[in-house]
Amino acid sequence: xxxxxxxxxxxxxASLKSALESAQADFDREMAEIGDIHAKLAALKVHATTPSxxxxxxxxxxxMVTEISIADDAFGRCTPxxxxxxxxxTIRGGVExxxxxxxxxxxxxxxxxxxxxxxxxxxxxxxNLRELREQFAxxxxxxxxDGPAGKAER
Numbered sequence: 001x002x003x004x005x006x007x008x009x010x011x012x013x014a015s016l017k018s019a020l021e022s023a024q025a026d027f028d029r030e031m032a033e034i035g036d037i038h039a040k041l042a043a044l045k046v047h048a049t050t051p052s053x054x055x056x057x058x059x060x061x062x063x064m065v066t067e068i069s070i071a072d073d074a075f076g077r078c079t080p081x082x083x084x085x086x087x088x089x090t091i092r093g094g095v096e097x098x099x100x101x102x103x104x105x106x107x108x109x110x111x112x113x114x115x116x117x118x119x120x121x122x123x124x125x126x127x128n129l130r131e132l133r134e135q136f137a138x139x140x141x142x143x144x145x146d147g148p149a150g151k152a153e154r
Contacts, residue, residue, distance in 0.1 A: 019122045026116045030109050040105045048094035050086040054078060057087070059094040061102045 044061035054074040058067040074083055103110075120128040 016122065019117055023116055023122070030113065033109055037105060037109060041102065044098070044101055044105065046094050046098040046101055048090045048097065050083075050090045052078065052086060054083060055087055055090065057090055057094050059091075059098040061098060061105070063095045063098050063102075065091055065094070 041061040045066070046059045047056060048059070049056045053071070054077060055068060055070045057065055057069075060066050068087070070083070071077075078086075118128055118130050119126040
């Protein structure tokens with residue numbers, strides 16, 4: 001093997017080592033933030049109230065409804081069908097607000113991940129992990145036209 005070939009191999013190895021060290025440093029920074037983000041997500045609750053104020057729901061960071069409170073006089077002020085429609089609309093609004101709040105909490109880590117080199121950029125011929133992640137990203141649901149969404153607050 002010629003000297004110039006050895007030099008090319010050394011250069012390629014040094015370049016790969018540098019890229020991997022940079023990716024490791026980014027990963028280490030991300031992991032340092034995980035505990036704080038996990039605590040914020042565990043504490044995240046979104047409250048949404050029906051437009052008429054007859055019910056209030058609570059949604060956690062996972063988008064699960066954890067509580068529904070219905071006013072004592074709700075059935076005197078509306079029909080069960082009206083209350084059901086308002087609850088469904090408010091639940092959808094609360095779940096969407098929780099999703100947005102979760103994305104905001106996750107934004108610092110997402111910025112680090114987005115800035116990291118993809119495996120295919122480091123190792124020629126390796127799979128593109130960003131494309132793979134996009135393939136498995138949750139699809140957006142079509143808009144539902146059931147009326148106005150309830151007011152959401154955090």
